[in-house]
Amino acid sequence: MKKQQLILISGGLVLLVLLYFFGNTTPPASASPQMQSEQGQSATNNNSVSTDVLAIARKSLAPAQSEKLTQLENSVVRGDVKDQKILVYNQIAHYWRDTLHRPDIGAYYMGEAAKLENSEKNLNFAARLMLNQIMAGSEPDKTSWLALNAKALYEQVLKINPANDSAKIELGACYLFGNISAMPMEGIQKIREVADRDTTNMYAQLMLGLGDIRSQQYDKAVERLEKVVQKEPNNLQALFNLAETYERKGDKENAIKWYREVEGHIDVPAAKQEIENRINSLK
Template identity: 50%
Template sequence: MKRQQIILIAGGVAALLCIYFLGQTVPAKKGTLASQNEAHTDSAATINTEALLSAAKKKLTSSQQAYITSLEASVVRGDVKTQQIRTYNQLATFWKDSARMFEPYAYYTAEVAKLENSEKSLTFAARLFLNNLRGVDEPSLKSWEASQAKELFEKALALNPANDSTKIGLGSCYIFGSTAANPTEIMQGIQQILEVARRDSTNMYAQLMLGIGGVVSGQLDKAVERLEKVVKAEPHNMEAVFMLAEANERKGDKANAIKWYEIGKRHVPNKEVVKEIEERIETLKK
């Protein structure tokens, strides 16, 4: 088990954030299309949605393909929004529960949200993409999911421009949807979140995202400052604790890295993970 897996298990689902810059080491989820060449357009850096859905259908049984085709045809024939919403919901449910493929499920959930055009449904769909792309390693798929999330967050902000959580979510799309080789987009995301943090320094979600953004962009001193603020306000926020350990380790501050790994270790129930953290600590002591 490697360091990023320790953080993932110890910090819970939200710690998928860490995989972005640590490098993915866990197996790809069942049904991922990241390695499907047919889902790519002529540009290796982009994914075509229609091709992605087509590649997903090829993984289904013949009866499942027939079912999906019939649903898709009903959307084309239907000109009533309620009928379209119902059909897209059926497609989303199928891809989630029967096919167990994330990308088509999230796509059709987003289509429902766009038709409903409510802040709640738009932000729900946006966060589906945002939370998933944090664990995606393949650049073109990461970019596609980030683009989907950005569009949804932007639509939600148009309905409620004062929602700080939505602003932070949009900024996070730039941080996690780009690569370390593209600092401009990362900084764009950080600046959007900074707008919230400067107005409300007690917003710990903003502080956490800025801390993680600092690690991604290599601004380690700022990252440590932000993350320390989070763990002071939320001492049981294990994502912040392990990110702080990582940030200090990257700085070369072994003493503080060990300190935060030790603190985080106390809240990990899995003995195997605790053992891996202890091994990491011993390595830092050398």
Template identity: 50%
Template sequence: MKKQQWLLISSALLAFILLFTFGITVPPHKQPTATVAANVASSPSIRFETLLAKAKEHISPAQAERLARLENAVVRGDIKDQQIHVYHQLARFWSDSARVFEPYAYYTGEAAKLENSEKSLTFAAHLFLDNLMAETNPAMQNWLATNAKVLLEKALAINPANDSSRIGLGACYMFGNISDNPMQGILPVREIVAKHPDNLYGQMILGLGGKKSGQYDKAIERFKIVVEHQPDNLEAIFHLAECYDLHGEKANAIQWYEVAEKLIRIPEAKAEIDKRILELKK
């Protein structure tokens, strides 16, 4: 397997590992397992109505009938508490019954906007953010980041001192194709990490930013800080291995791929990493 081929599959492989190891899109207990992003044509922007229409193609007639009742209830609801309740019902429908991520996250976000509490806003924002980190479709990246940005800005209006929300907002600009100036997202995160080097969320985001921009040496420094504090952080370990790989440091890449391989419990993922290790050893 050539390096170019490995790079094509590594992002999907990491998303696969994280999805099944940690459930990165999950609310507690249950998780939407389907996504409609792959069925949406690439475009500068994506509308929720398009995602919803695609999602509806995969539900049963009985589910469609139930969904129609819920959607009509939102329109009729003239009291905020009623609307919040129905949005939560819609979110649960797409999470538990239909098991499709995008409408689940969207309706969770709509409920959070009406509730307007920092807890609900940040929870909904991180649904979008977690999937943004694993998404490769630029149009979907934009949709996820735009939704997360709105929620995080509302959360920061309530608590401007929340560093996690500020870092998340920076990630929206860095990875979401919502600005032509990535420094708009990088600088606030750097500022937070400079004051609090043990902020591992910030270190992770800066590592991912360095990797995306091809600054592999800087990304390696960030990921090593995370791994030093969290030796079992599979995501950081995998990114560290891949950055060494991309930087041409085969011995270090092999070392960290082997660490990742030991932590992975998914046979298919272990096999792909083993293939890459063997290629690097040649």
């Protein structure tokens, strides 16, 4: 399993682990015309969800912070406009993420830059930042917003490289976990397309297992997750979700067994203590 796939984790405890290991509106009237146009088109394509999320976030800013964003947005001038936009979007992304502590909006602007670059690598990176937050859990409106934007990025990736199975799986995860479709089977089908063609793809099995957990099909989830940990015994995602699934099933003995396995793969004291607390609660 690739390193970037390892950060797509489900569950509150693993969010804690994620933070330790990886921790790291209508567009404003004063924005440049080019950026207004692009943001407006994106909002239209995403049923205006982007507009709402960005507007709400912008309203919460202090005047100096809002002014800084306006300066960045207005820094696109004549000349090589495309490259300037890419630079500005990345600057805005870092400001939202590092200064304003909104990694979700930071990821959105990284995605806007990646769309212009049409870089498979950068599109994947921005989409995965969004998917990480979807998997970790968020407010429904923000989850849908992240999923719609990640979906658009993955679709662009697949136009560049139709053979990118990880992008196909993660596109399916956007449907499955992002509340962007009334038919979650749409997401399952996209993941199964990869799983049925390549039975050795444990990333697809993992995502299907997480989907089984979401639909409370715990026996199926256990079957898939045990298959993953047999092939990838150090896969923290699979180990944790297997333990948690046994806990949900009421199988305390197996839940403790797999939480112990998780504990053996973590060195962060706070995370180890949280796991120990879970184990003690099951005794």
